[in-house]
Amino acid sequence: MARKVTGAKTAIWTAAAWLVGFIIFFPILWMMLTSFKTELDAFSTPPSFLFFHWTTENYATVQERSDYTLHAMNSIITAGGSTLIAMAIAIPAAWAMAFAPTKRTKDILLWMLSTKMMPAVGVLVPIYLIYRDFGLLDTRIGLIVVLCLGNLPIVIWMLFTYFKEIPKDILEAARMDGATITKELLFVLTPMALPGIASTLLLNVILAWNEAFWTLNLSTSAAAPLTTFIASYSSPEGLFWAKLSAASTLAIAPILILGWFSQKQLVRGLTFGAVK
């Protein structure tokens, strides 16, 4: 800000912004607080905000009961696995489109984008039947495949927008310096694109972790990731709010942290580079 702003005005704006931020964040905060309450405190009216009996027993219960670890592992494996495979397919493709473009490159990119816009419900039936017939229902492999393909267009796009910002000249200079294609990718492109590659990875993990259409429809127990697991708390007899909160906090904490790290790159990734 180049302009001078009076202290009083800044104070008012600051207060307003913090208030708005707090209200938006409140449901998460409330969930986290509830996770440290006893089930009784969690239901109490009037609600207790800070002065309740703090306990971590919910976390212990959630860990023991209900195979929480299994579902967490499922989330880690499906989100991580689908991301790594997507990156392995996407990095070469994005390199090709950014640095060896042909007349059709733009069309291919837009076509990839349009595959992302196909509503999942449109293909729910065939995917479900294929999965049923091939024994892929409720398997990690099955989830990895849908998550990977579902996010592939976004991954390619994000990498493409990052690669495109690397001046072609520099890669050509490496080529003039006698670098082979492999060395050019390894010693010049990758180090320069590292921030972009990292944030693409992060965003993709986040999207895969939170995906809740395919995971709900294609997994039930053995391969169920946290999205499906948490959904099982929706049945009326499962009204254990404190435990629900503890499980939820555990389920979103890692992603919240990753997300906060990647938020700067998020806009570009989610808008396919249309807003930077």
Place this chain on the structure above:
Amino acid sequence: MGSITLENVRKSFGSADIIQGASLEIEDGSFVVFVGPSGCGKTTLLRLIAGLEDVTSGQIRIDGADVTDVPPAKRGLSMVFQSYALYPHMSVRGNIAFGLKMAGMPKGEIDRKVEGAASILNLTPYLERKPRDLSGGQRQRVAIGRAIVREPKAFLFDEPLSNLDAALRVQMRQEVTRLQKQLATTAVYVTHDQVEAMTMADRIVVLNAGRIEQYGSPLELYEHPANLFVAGFIGSPKMNLIGREVAGQFGAATIGVRPEHITVARDGEGWEGTVGVAEHLGSDTFIYVDVPQVGTLTARTVGELGIRVGERVRLRPDQRRIHRFDTEGRALAA
């Protein structure tokens, strides 16, 4: 060693013919400059030599060996880019050393060479810095250092000085020339600045719309332009071109007279006209004279003449320095 031969090299992008049959012989150790207006294909021709683009047809030879299908990494040339294209994640040392590393040179030898190049270019204090912490002129030097350290067969420069300010440009111009002479390595240098071309080149290639209009030493181009395009392009201010009856009197379709070859007088012989504009540069004065039947002519006079706008003057061309061109624009023998 580093002679470069182009034989009828063509390049098209889709249906656009950008280079239309260029043949050229660049001698070992010479400094050749490509000049021409923007978009005429200078960069493209340089990139064809570098191997960064494929030729559509024709042949490129380096030291007699056909390199038309050899990838850039194997041609043994080095290039200085207009944008410098330094590796942003490497130090100055890393930038200069990269090519040597790629060639698998032992570490001790790399260090020795890098430090040698750095001292020639006054970069020694900056060896451990990243490019972003350097000034424009220093970055330029790093790019040059990266090119010379590999002892290539030839240097390729694409408008390397165009991002520098005027003073630095003059200084670097001299440094590059001196360095090239000292190393005796062939250099191909692209610019659209004709002063750079005239001062640096052993030989100049004038390009226009993908065609080589003339290839010769700076003085040849100045004294014997092969056609109207070269005549108009080389020299500043531009050569006066006169057509119609006046040219007919000289047995040509067009005649050309350089401003410095016109004598301005208040009376006597010559074309009579009215001074439209006078530009006083101190050392010289350029006057623009409207001559009926001939057009506006530019004349260059040394020092101050005290000629005012609106005054009537006589312009006398130096008869031995009149260039004559035929209807196709080709120069006629004197």
Place this chain on the structure above:
Amino acid sequence: MATQQTRTLGRVLIAPAVALLFVWMIVPLAMTIYFSLQYKNLLNPGEESFAGLDNFTYFLTDPAFITALINTLVLVGSVLLITIVLGTFVALLMNMPIYGRNIVRLMVIAPFFVMPTVSALVWKNLLMHPVSGLFAWLMSSVGLEPIDWFTNYPMLAVILIVAWQWLPFASLILLTALQSLDEEQKEAAEMDGAGAVSKFIYLTLPHLARPITVVILIETIFLLTVFAEIFVTTGGGPGLQTTNLAFLIYQAALLQFDVGSASAGGLVAVVIANILAFFLVRIVGRNLEA
């Protein structure tokens, strides 16, 4: 950069991605089209037969379809309205010279990272529960009758949850766009004597037009198929009050096992999404040139 060698290499490297996405898109789509023309129910295997357009007639004339379509449009429209209006305010506020902008930013963006099932359950139980929810307590502490959200205003409840999830997205994109509004332009406008309001109308809003379009299109694509939030809160009810198109298709397919009409419904959703995608692709494509 464009020698034959690099071009060939490029084709090789891009091939796996293209092939996979092609299969991923074409095979299921073709199957959906095929199923939509069949009488096929998983409960009566072996009794498939050609149905012509019956499934479409059935699906499209089913009163539930009209209800679901209207619900879908209400959901999408309301969430868009809320997120864009509030998002603009949040973005403007965060673009003010404030202390701790980064922390505010973290708080604002957080809901976007919460998985849909978690946010739906947290809102349903901890906040909107008619007896023990925080909202109920808030209402009664100011002397009002607590609202039984999911009985009386189920759609509004779903809209609030989804809007909360998407508000960060709109805010963040609009904030990014605001930050790219040239400080000099603003200063020039001030020199021209523009006040805060006219600066907003003549400078900021036009500048935001494009990002707002992008937000509308991208959110619409996701909002058309809101599923998890409905699945864990209302299950489409009471009655059909919160059944949107995605949920209706899910019910037909995996609850009634009526593959034929679920496929017909799926194709309707594809067509609607494609109309929108067409515009988004054009906007993004124009950006590619630059």
